[in-house]
Amino acid sequence: MFGIPSLTKLVVLIAIIMVVWYGFKLIGQVDRARKEAQRVHRAQAARRKPAPPPEPVVEDMVKCRKCGAYVPARHPTSCGRGDCPW
Numbered sequence: 831m832f833g834i835p836s837l838t839k840l841v842v843l844i845a846i847i848m849v850v851w852y853g854f855k856l857i858g859q860v861d862r863a864r865k866e867a868q869r870v871h872r873a874q875a876a877r878r879k880p881a882p883p884p885e886p887v888v889e890d891m892v893k894c895r896k897c898g899a900y901v902p903a904r905h906p907t908s909c910g911r912g913d914c915p916w
Contacts, residue, residue: 890903
């Protein structure tokens with residue numbers, strides 16, 4: 831039952847062991863490359879400064895003397911009434 835195996839069976843067994851061995855090596859290399867890429871990405875992200883938020887545009891307003899509507903102070907426009915001063 832446990833006699834000497836044939837040469838074909840030994841060759842197949844060695845081939846299977848080599849495939850498994852090199853498969854694990856390949857998976858290890860891919861994992862190391864992925865971790866290195868993440869480390870580089872984190873280092874680049876840490877060096878970059880976040881962009882400051884845009885400042886809101888604020889404009890002064892003035893109240894219309896006739897209807898009470900507020901219009902921009904720099905470029906006042908008519909409120910639509912006939913007696914509007916702008």
